[in-house]
Amino acid sequence: MTTSIRHIAKLAGTSVSSVSRVLNNSGYASPELRERVEAAIRTLNYTPSKGARMLRGAPSRMIGLMLPSIEVPFFGILAHAIEQELFQHGYQTLICSTAENMDHEVRYISMLLAQRVDGVIVASAFGSIEHFGVLRDARIPIIAIDRELSGIADDAVMADHEEGGRLMARHLIDLGHRAIAIVGAPAHSQPIQLRLQGITAEMAKDAIAPAIVAMAEEHSFAETYRLARELLASRPEVTAIIGTTDVSAIAAIHAIQDRGFSVPSDYSVVGFDDLPEAAYVFPRLTTVAQPIRDVGRQAARLLEALIDEHHTGDESRQGAIVKVPVTLIERDSTGLVRNPEARAGR
Secondary structure: OOOOOOHHHHHOOOOOOHHHHHOOOOOOOOHHHHHEEEHHHHHHOOOOOOOHHHHOOOOOOOOEEEEOOOOOHHHHHHHHHHHHHHHHHEEEEEEEEOOHHHHHHHHHHHHHHOOOOOOOOOOOOOOOOOOHHHHHHHHOEEEEEOOOOOOOEEEEEEHHHHHHHHHHHHHHHHOOOEEEEEEOOOOOOOOHHHHHHHHHHHOOOOOOOOOEEEEEOOOOOHHHHHHHHHHHHOOOOOEEEEEHHHHHHHHHHHHHHOOOOOOOOOEEEEEEEOOHHHHHOOOOOOOEEHHHHHHHHHHHHHHHHHHHHHHOOOOOOOOOEEEOOOOOEEOOOOOOOOOOOOOOOO
């Protein structure tokens, strides 16, 4: 027999209208009542009809999450944190991996509109964001994550990328390094550009500039490994390499070792993210840790608050840019500067 809300009401000892308020998240329901109804739903294994909920204009309880690529470890961890946080509060997440392709972004936006999502969390790979205007015009709450989405989303949650760049540069400068190269990707990424700004600003305090900035368009181990190999061959004065991500830094370590040199005796290397792999690579990677999971959870909670405000009509709050602090984790891949002539002929 098909379960209906009448069965739920009977088991929970309440009225059909009360069950409806809980299911549709509309109107007041006490915590005790909500707990009884949700327990009855679990017992009866009830799944409300999505089509019926849409016809009633009820919330879909679905959230769109648009990321440049979940193949990149950072975004995979971020997606998991967001999905888990939303799930605990009764939302389902539609994860859209755009492959850093604007056409993909446009098509996913159309899909999210058709699914009548209650809100969207976005990390766009592009500076051009006009195509997100249809979400704003549909009055769908939007949170930007890992970067700002100016003109579309008033709220954003991100690590303090610029401060992270300063921490990387200052750590190497304090170890005596002056010939510092930068390897990273993707070149068009807003967070990467902010890290570069922090690096160059901190180096300028000591009247130095990056020896070379080698940036790829594709964020991959292979591309940043290639760039690191090239700079090692062409710039023998370099004593330290900043990878703008952990993937880039780990690629640089491999490039150094494949050329017969060692880290940190011949070159110091520092990264950004503090992915799990940072503690497993040999030598263990010195890196700027951004609290990836905390960024994801904060974005999810902020979106839930925006959705509640949207449903109640209370939308007077000003938007906020939340910058989550970062910290330097010193491990084994950095050390005191060594005269580059000491490695000559090796």
